[in-house]
Structures are given as structure tokens and as C-alpha cells.
Amino acid sequence: MNKYVYPAIFTPESTGWSIHFPDLEGCYTCGDDLKDGIEMAQDALALVLFGYEADNRVIPPPGNLEDIILKEGQFVNYILCDT
Secondary structure, rough: OOEEEEEEEEEEEEOOEEEEOOOOOEEEEEOOOOOHHHOOOOOHHHHHHHHHHHHHOOOOOOHHHHHHOOOOEEEEEEEEOOO
């Protein structure tokens, strides 16, 4: 098992939050509220990175918060997971 930290972009939606990880292709999730969104983001991140590990793929390094360009209403936060 490994621990990882990646930035996630949170976007407000009419029914909660959509979340995506700009450094990992296809790593998206959503949550009914912020707490749920963070929990779902941890699960999605762990699942995607576990797949990378299982397939012996190179895991891309996490980007820097300062380099992420946000749209109005979005925010970015690091998410921790353990595979």
C-alpha cells in the first residue's frame, strides 16, 4: 500500500460538487455536499491509483496548486489517499 496526495478541482453544481483530478486522466467524481465530495474524491483517487499500481503503469507526479487555473466558483484542494 502507498499513500498519495493529489490536487483536486471542486466545481459547484446545482446538486452538490463535481470533482476532478487534473493530473490523472479519467479521475472524476461528485458529492452531494462538500464532506461527501471529499470522501468520494479520496475513494476515486485511491481506485484510479490502485489501477495504475496493478497495471504497473507509471504514476504521474502531482501538480502544484499554484499552477492550476480555476474558473469562477471553483476551488482546489489536495486530497490524500492510501491504496
